[in-house]
Amino acid sequence: MTDETLCQLAMKAMETAYVPYSGYKVGAALLCENGKVYLGCNIENAAFTPTVCGERTAFFKAISEGEKNFVSIAVAGGKDGVVEDVFPPCGVCRQVIAEFCNPDTFTILMVKPNGYEKHTLRELLPFGFDKNRLK
Numbered sequence: 001m002t003d004e005t006l007c008q009l010a011m012k013a014m015e016t017a018y019v020p021y022s023g024y025k026v027g028a029a030l031l032c033e034n035g036k037v038y039l040g041c042n043i044e045n046a047a048f049t050p051t052v053c054g055e056r057t058a059f060f061k062a063i064s065e066g067e068k069n070f071v072s073i074a075v076a077g078g079k080d081g082v083v084e085d086v087f088p089p090c091g092v093c094r095q096v097i098a099e100f101c102n103p104d105t106f107t108i109l110m111v112k113p114n115g116y117e118k119h120t121l122r123e124l125l126p127f128g129f130d131k132n133r134l135k
């Protein structure tokens with residue numbers, strides 16, 4: 001699985017986004033160490049707080065299927081599904097990623113027109129809080 005293919009899958013995942021309020025579609029493609037890919041989209045709600053991001057949808061699908069080891073996630077987003085710039089994961093999603101991934105090896109691919117930006121989790125969530133602080 002190349003980074004480019006994972007980014008294409010994130011673009012495809014935007015198609016099922018449920019966004020009647022904002023119109024901002026987000027798609028995510030989460031690559032597991034075993035090669036499986038889980039797609040996620042954002043799902044809005046009239047009460048707003050139940051809304052969930054595409055990244056968390058992908059993670060929760062994977063975790064609920066027993067996955068525990070992850071390599072990378074690609075994220076694409078934009079108004080009406082048009083990618084005009086990178087669409088970085090929100091703070092809540094970064095925290096969820098931190099629960100399951102090595103911050104120095106897990107990578108986040110943010111799709112932009114004609115390419116993507118690649119960062120480690122630590123770059124996007126420096127000095128993050130994780131389970132190691134609870135020992």
Ligand SMILES: [Zn+2]
Nearest residue numbers: 053089090093
């Ligand atoms: Zn989020």
